[in-house]
Amino acid sequence: MITIIGAGPVGCYAASLLAEDFEVAVFEEHSQVGLPVQCTGILTQEIYDYFPRRNNSVLNQVNNVRIFAPDKKSLKLQLEKPDLIVDRQKFDTYFYNQARKKGVKFYFSYRFMGIKDSKILVKDLNSGKTKSIKFDYLIGADGPLSPVAKAAGIFKNRKFFIGVQAVIKKKNSNIIDFYPFKHGFGWAVPENKSILRVGVAATTNPKEHFARLLKRYKGKIVTRQGGLIPVFNPAAIVRKANIFLIGDAAGFVKATTGGGIIPGLRSAQILAHSLKYNLSYEAGLYLHLYPSLWANLKMRKAMDDFSEQEWSQLVKDLNSAKARKALQSINRDEIFSLLFKLGSSKPSLAKYGLKHLRSFF
Structure with missing residues (x-):
């Protein structure tokens, strides 16, 4: 029996893949899939590796992006492949339905309480009763503050953006x-x-940054949302014996943009393959996920070293025709290709990399 805590898209996708070879049960604290919404819902075209092009969750496609410098000047780009804006509840429901079709059992309004003697303790929030359930493998897909990671003693050295x-x-x-x-x-x-x-997502003063940004977009507020966004840590422990972490629970989020859906789905894919063929989960992560997340983390550290003047100058330098062409032709998730293309298109941009080289080591 494989037990998954968390019925978000990553947990449901893992359940769907694993159900082909194992009996799978998913426990979710909330009463339904997709709520509460705590995500911007912007995705690159890479999501179509996991999700059909014909679906009802894509609300909008956007070809144009502006990157603003502190001096309020901007760089405008026209993407070759538009970014997608999704309805998160409908998006999550797609993965839930796929898992359910494969025979995955779902238990809603059940709160994970801990682990005891190879059993999970879950509280039925409707009856108030606590049950113990045996598992062979336990997967935490339960978000940034992962109760599974805490119960397993592997919730350590975590840092977060506040969104x-x-x-x-x-x-x-x-x-x-x-x-x-x-x-x-x-x-x-x-x-x-x-x-x-x-x-906004910030490690310090998020409310101040948010208030400043809202002044630029005066409009009636319909809803407010908030939550923690993990900062990827390649040294984090994501497995202990037969307990595994995926998605936000493992900190698999791009440090430059806060995007965690695609890395999370990829981690679910890697784990399912590892369990099916009795392979190392960590080795799969190091080969197929960590290089991109590591590059995003190092770029984030370099970005944090920039002064406001350097940011403004960088945006100005990127406004050259060659640099814009390189930026427009690459998927935002392909960070290595992006850096190479930028360096090739405008060698003067290398000065930023050389100055902030220490951030990459």
């Missing part, structure tokens, strides 16, 4: 705005031409 977001009514030009800054970043993402998702 704050508002959905506002605001007419817009269907452009994604991105605001990188020291120890964080901000965004404005169009759900459609009259709704924006505006937010």
Whole structure:
């Protein structure tokens, strides 16, 4: 029996893959899939490796991106492949339905309470009763504060961005705005031409950064959301005996943008393959996931070394035709290719890498 804690897209995708070879049960604290929403819902085209092109969860496609410098000047890019804006509840429900079709058993309104003698303790939030359930493998897909990781004694050395977001009514030009800054970043993402998702993720003073950003987008606030976004740590322990962590629970999030859905789905894929063929989960991660996450982490550290003047100059330098062409032609998730193309298109950009080289070691 494989027991998964957490019925988000990563937990459901893992369940769907594992159900081909194992009996799988998923326990979820909330009463339904996809709520509460704590995500911007912006994805690159790489999501189609895990998700059908014909679906009802894509709300919008955006070809244009603006990157703003502290001096308020911006770099505008037209992407070759548009970014996708999804309805998270519908998106999550797709993965849930796929798992259910394969025979996965779901238990909603059950809170994970701990581990005792190769059994999980879960509390039925409707009856108030606690049950113990035997498992062969336990998978934590239970978010940044992972109770599974804590119960297993492997929740250590964790760092987080604090994310704050508002959905506002605001007419817009269907452009994604991105605001990188020291120890964080901000965004404005169009759900459609009259709704924006505006937010920040920061390690310090998130409310101040958020208040400043909201002033740029004056509109009626429909909803507010917030949550923790893990900072990837390659030294984090993601397995202890027959207990495994995937997705946000393992900290598998891109440090440059806070994107965790695609790395999370990839980690589920790696774990399912490892359990099916009795292979090392960690080895699979090192080969197929960590290189990209590591590059994003090092770029984040380099970004945090930048002064406001350097940020403004970088945006100015990137405004050359060759640099823009390189940026527009690459998937945001392909960080190594992005760095190589930028360096090849405009050698003067190497000065930023040389100055901040220490961040990469």
